[in-house]
Amino acid sequence: MGVPLVIVAAVARNGVIGGNNRLLWKLRSDMHHFRAITMGKPMIMGRRTWDSIGRPLPGRETIVVTRDASFVAPGAHVVQDPESAIALGQTLAERLKSPEIVVAGGGELYALLLDRCSALHLTQVDLAPDGDAFFPPIDPARWREVGRAAHDPGPGDEAGFSFVDYVRA
Numbered sequence: 001m002g003v004p005l006v007i008v009a010a011v012a013r014n015g016v017i018g019g020n021n022r023l024l025w026k027l028r029s030d031m032h033h034f035r036a037i038t039m040g041k042p043m044i045m046g047r048r049t050w051d052s053i054g055r056p057l058p059g060r061e062t063i064v065v066t067r068d069a070s071f072v073a074p075g076a077h078v079v080q081d082p083e084s085a086i087a088l089g090q091t092l093a094e095r096l097k098s099p100e101i102v103v104a105g106g107g108e109l110y111a112l113l114l115d116r117c118s119a120l121h122l123t124q125v126d127l128a129p130d131g132d133a134f135f136p137p138i139d140p141a142r143w144r145e146v147g148r149a150a151h152d153p154g155p156g157d158e159a160g161f162s163f164v165d166y167v168r169a
């Protein structure tokens, strides 16, 4: 049991989530959405996503997963395997009184932890860019869509998008 894990991800129509270790779109609305969902919570991310952000995000406790035992991430926690990330996430969630632990990417970490998560908060982006990082397939037998809100591009948004929530089927 313990505190549930949830995924937050922005996913293009072709499953792409990034390329060259960067996001491939500018979506200010989604940045706000990500901030609202993650604020005050422990976040687990892969070392490449940590590198791409380049700093700890304020108000959140970041757990970076890497096989490199000498890796240092100032302002974040570093662990060497996904099980240690979940265990530390539980400890931090209890300390922060957080109702959930957020898995914040990237593609490798989503694939590793999808089966351990109880909910998915996806932003479906109305683009299909070339990229090299992907969200894993969502098996409709295992995940049930429970909410969908479509949005036209707002100020600072390059494309339209939908916020889509899934829970375990």
Ligand SMILES: NC(=O)c1ccc[n+]([C@@H]2O[C@H](COP(=O)([O-])OP(=O)(O)OC[C@H]3O[C@@H](n4cnc5c(N)ncnc54)[C@H](OP(=O)(O)O)[C@@H]3O)[C@@H](O)[C@H]2O)c1
Residues within 6 Å of the ligand: 008, 009, 010, 011, 016, 017, 018, 019, 020, 021, 022, 023, 045, 046, 047, 048, 049, 050, 052, 065, 066, 067, 068, 080, 081, 082, 104, 105, 106, 107, 108, 109, 110, 112, 133, 134
């Ligand atoms: N659209 C979105 O919502 C979103 C969110 C986050 C990230 N992204 C994008 O996703 C891309 C990065 O994703 P990615 O798949 O390339 O990398 P990633 O999942 O961020 O990180 C991969 C790294 O995690 C570590 N790792 C993976 N499995 C491990 C294991 N079993 N044990 C220990 N460490 C492990 C390794 O680090 P070491 O190599 O150091 O050992 C590996 O190189 C970027 O383009 C980023 O912009 C998009």
